[in-house]
Amino acid sequence: MLYEVDKDCILVQNRSEFNIEHILECGQVFCYGKEDDKYLVFPQDKYAEVIEYKDGYKLLTKDTDYFIDFFDLNTSYSKIKEELAKQEIMKKPIEFGYGIRILKQDLFETLISFIISANNNIKRIKLILNNLRKNLSKDGKSFPTYEELLSCNEEFFEKMGAGYRAGYLYKVLRQVTREDLSAFASLPTKELRQKLISLSGVGPKVADCVMLFGYNRFDVFPVDTWIQKMYNMFFSPLDNREKISQNLIEQFGSLSGYAQQYLFYYQRSYLGKLD
DNA sequence: GGCCAGGTATGGT
DNA sequence: ACCATACATGGC
Numbered sequence A: 001m002l003y004e005v006d007k008d009c010i011l012v013q014n015r016s017e018f019n020i021e022h023i024l025e026c027g028q029v030f031c032y033g034k035e036d037d038k039y040l041v042f043p044q045d046k047y048a049e050v051i052e053y054k055d056g057y058k059l060l061t062k063d064t065d066y067f068i069d070f071f072d073l074n075t076s077y078s079k080i081k082e083e084l085a086k087q088e089i090m091k092k093p094i095e096f097g098y099g100i101r102i103l104k105q106d107l108f109e110t111l112i113s114f115i116i117s118a119n120n121n122i123k124r125i126k127l128i129l130n131n132l133r134k135n136l137s138k139d140g141k142s143f144p145t146y147e148e149l150l151s152c153n154e155e156f157f158e159k160m161g162a163g164y165r166a167g168y169l170y171k172v173l174r175q176v177t178r179e180d181l182s183a184f185a186s187l188p189t190k191e192l193r194q195k196l197i198s199l200s201g202v203g204p205k206v207a208d209c210v211m212l213f214g215y216n217r218f219d220v221f222p223v224d225t226w227i228q229k230m231y232n233m234f235f236s237p238l239d240n241r242e243k244i245s246q247n248l249i250e251q252f253g254s255l256s257g258y259a260q261q262y263l264f265y266y267q268r269s270y271l272g273k274l275d
Numbered sequence B: 001g002g003c004c005a006g007g008t009a010t011g012g013t
Numbered sequence C: 001a002c003c004a005t006a007c008a009t010g011g012c
Helices: A020-025 A064-070 A078-084 A088-096 A107-117 A122-136 A146-150 A154-159 A163-172 A178-186 A189-197 A204-213 A225-234 A241-270
Strands: A003-006 A009-012 A032-035 A038-041 A048-053 A056-060
Touching: A003 A064, A009 A064, A020 A038, A078 A088, A078 A241, A088 A241, A107 A122, A107 A163, A107 A178, A107 A204, A122 A146, A154 A163, A178 A189, A189 A204, A204 A241, A225 A241
Parallel strands: none
Antiparallel strands: A003 A009, A009 A056, A032 A038, A038 A048, A048 A056
């Protein structure tokens, strides 16, 4: 897509390719907030403010290169959407979430975030993650480092509000390092999935989310409660989420990850309540 | 007060 | 390989 870089500013002028509300609120990411009419984005130790400007946005940040990659600005979505829209079920979701982009998020932050997301709601997921930032990182704003998280006991994670996921966090930090996660990137999707599922607190759904939002594998289809509801409205109902995921991957192939995100956002916005 | 939230672990057949 | 259940917490 088209964008310009000035000093400490990225200029994006096409909302059909970039809509900050759709990108951040579509459920793929938790490190953001809204203040008046601007969005704040704070992955890892980075920071950007996104404000409306003309037909698009100004992204104000000292880390322009980081956010060009984070927002995957060099990928064009017009062909992806065109291809997906050939399937009737995708037409309205694409129209609705027109400016969605799949982010390229940090593996470690994504893993921790989606372990916390299990059987939880987005508001509380963000609260727990913000508690971790506030209490563990040096500046109280950055996502904690691996070492900072490794130094915590289970009780601490409970105090942060993690509930019964506290034990998962404590364990998973002793199962993989940042370096391990990076090394996994060379594995084919099937083996990567098995590797992730072997980790504490990681089942099929969390593994699929980490693969999509961290490893940017698009031949996966995370199935949560919303996708399951959607599936059972349009197809012959199944209660086996693995089977649902397989069927949807069969239908959408290498564009599964994109399809999932449009469908999830549409489903959650219409049937559910956005906080 | 029961149900639900971007489910997973565990123990039973 | 499939199923049932427990699991913290907070909003509605």
